[in-house]
Amino acid sequence: MRAEEAAPTQPPVIAVVGATATGKSDLALDLAERLGGEVVNADAMQFYRGMDIGTAKLPVAERRGIAHHQLDVLDVTEEASVAGYQTAARADIAAIRGRGHRPLVVGGSGLYVRAALDRLEIPPTDGTVRARLEAEAEIVGADTMHARLIALDARAAAAILPGNRRRVIRALEVIELTGRPFSASMPTREFVSPAVVLGLRVERDLLVERIDRRVERMWEEGLRTETEALLGHGLRQGVTASRAIGYSQAVAVVDGALDETTARADTAQATRRYARRQESWFRPDPRIIWIDATAPDVLDRALTAVREADAQVRDGIPENV
Structure with a gap:
């Protein structure tokens, strides 16, 4: 058995996915507290050290003492790699299981989620x-x-x-x-080991409101100042990091190419487009169990789905059906 494959009696990996601003981090923390879990980040821009405000990265003080992995693992000059993430995330999952804890893969970068969970051949590079x-x-x-x-x-x-x-x-x-x-x-819809994928969904108009509020908060909390600091660490040279939504607009402000009002509007518009792409990525996957993120019993619904998945694994029912 390969290291990343779970023994049949182990409970499934939990994944929490969905568009930006749907509340994935909060649900993941609630699940981790209830189930004894640790979080494996699957948001590509949260891999980067110093990219905190613009990625809505949870501060350590707000993580409720729950271990988080694959945060702050790259400098802004380094390129994010699906192959590298797959190796690291699966090692984290195996280590979490080894500690007797429940792995939770959390994020909105669809290809990275699937690299962690699915059978995915990583082609060569040159x-x-x-x-x-x-x-x-x-x-x-x-x-x-x-x-x-x-x-x-x-x-x-x-x-x-x-x-x-x-x-x-x-x-x-x-x-x-x-x-x-x-x-x-391209990834097939076949888990490398048992998993249950929970998708958070928010009605479109409300999601737009959430995104707009989040973007305003990022700028108010110092996105420009954070970007100026990152420029001193080579942000312009970063193939992946330099294109991050919010940071590219903030760089334009620093350079005098955009005024801040326009940059805020551009950031919100780009984030809304990104949310649509995320929805388009996740929507066709029939394995995702969708939950209304605004429902008062969102945690109970998630726990019910997890318990049902656990029971399927115990009973030997294939999850790829």
Whole structure:
């Protein structure tokens, strides 16, 4: 048995997913308190040290003494890697189980959640090939690169927005290196070990209100000041971190390219778009148990779903059905 695979008698890993501002962190803390759990972060931007305000990272004082993993593990100059996260997150899950605790994977970065939970082949990388494709994209533009992906792998192209240049280039890189469609390495909906995935859902108008309030709070609490400090640690050179919503707008303010009022509005708009993409990612997965995040009994509903999943594992019922 591989290290990341659970023994049949072990209770499932719990995952809490959903769009930004749906209350994932609060529910995860409640579940961890009730079930003796530890949290494994699956929000890609919370990997970065110093990126606290703009990622809504829970301060240590608000974590209720519950252990959190995969927070503050990268410098802003480092690139986040699905392969690296998969290895680290699965090691965390195994270690948490070894301590007799319940692992909770929590976050809205869908591919990272699936890297932790699902059977996912991580294709090879080649810095030279990627650099060549990135240089070409600078010349011909994102739409042309996406059109090439359509010609080579229509299924992958349908799952990747033309504006997501990084993922388009990654798909083209994998196709060139392997001679196979990128979609062949996309995650399948098969858990690597038993898991129960809880999805938090908020009605759209209310979610927009929550996002707008959160963005205003971030700016009021010092997003610009935090960004200025990160610039001193190389934020501009960070391939992943420099594109983070809120921070890219704050950099523009520091540079004098945007006034703060416009930057706040742009941050809110970008966050709303991101929430829609998150919903689109999670919605098709039939394994997710959706819960109304505004329901007064949200914790009870979550606990019921967890207990039912636990019973299925005890009774030997497959979870991938």
